[in-house]
Amino acid sequence: MKIHIITIFPESFISYFWSSIIKKAIDSNLIEFKYYKLNDFSSNNFKRVDSKAYWMHWQVISPEPLSKAIEHVFRVIWKKVKVIYMSPSWDLLTQEKVENYYNKLWEEFIIICGHYEWIDQRIIDLYVDYCISIWEYVISSWELATQVFVDSIARNIPWVLWNNTSLEEDSFSKKFNRQKEYPVYTKPDIFMWKKVPEILLSGNHKKIEEWKLKNLT
Ligand SMILES: C[S@@+](CC[C@H](N)C(=O)[O-])C[C@H]1O[C@@H](n2cnc3c(N)ncnc32)[C@H](O)[C@@H]1O
Structure with a gap:
């Protein structure tokens, strides 16, 4: 471009x-x-x-x-x-x-x-x-x-973002029906008494995808 x-x-x-x-x-x-x-x-x-x-x-x-x-x-x-x-x-x-x-x-x-x-x-x-x-x-x-x-x-140009998934799954993306993104967590699993949702630690990809769609803010 x-x-x-x-x-x-x-x-x-x-x-x-x-x-x-x-x-x-x-x-x-x-x-x-x-x-x-x-x-x-x-x-x-x-x-x-x-x-x-x-x-x-x-x-x-x-x-x-x-x-x-x-x-x-x-x-x-x-x-x-x-x-x-x-x-x-x-x-x-x-x-x-x-x-x-x-x-x-x-x-x-x-x-x-x-x-x-x-x-x-x-x-x-x-x-x-x-x-x-x-x-x-x-x-x-x-x-x-x-x-x-x-x-x-x-950021829409292919390869500009190191990970194209982030483009597909950003807030307001087509995949998420133009809604805001789901909450995101990293390590540690517990921070100031707040826990990462159990499902994200489960390794169950199907359930995690469902959780993401359910938790669009
Ligand atoms: C001080 S503004 C001029 C405002 C203009 N007199 C008006 O009332 O619409 C200076 C310039 O910054 C840019 N600008 C300011 N706010 C913008 C916005 N929300 N979206 C796009 N461009 C903006 C525009 O190019 C605008 O002409």
């Missing part, structure tokens, strides 16, 4: 994408990121990419540099791929939707990150295929919303 990220802050992806599961996926060539610094597409002498919103007191990202950056990616990769914009108010992500987005986007896509209050609406009208929300609350960072989305998509 190849993901093109247009952003003013490429460095903000380093700490997270250079650790954890995503780092392992990059090292195994399962996922590749290309970053495009939005300011490089500005024709302004000071590389500014924002302007004051009409009749508002805040700044927004101007359409020209964003449009140039998106067209640049289309040209470099020689194809028109889907363009994503993260936004609190649009399509709310669920695990089922993550799986659908993975199926639609698995090969290659672009994510645009804005800054200030918003991006010019015409970029959304002209270029954006999917506006995706990580849920109904507002965070200040386009980059953080992008990282949440990318992580949720990336």
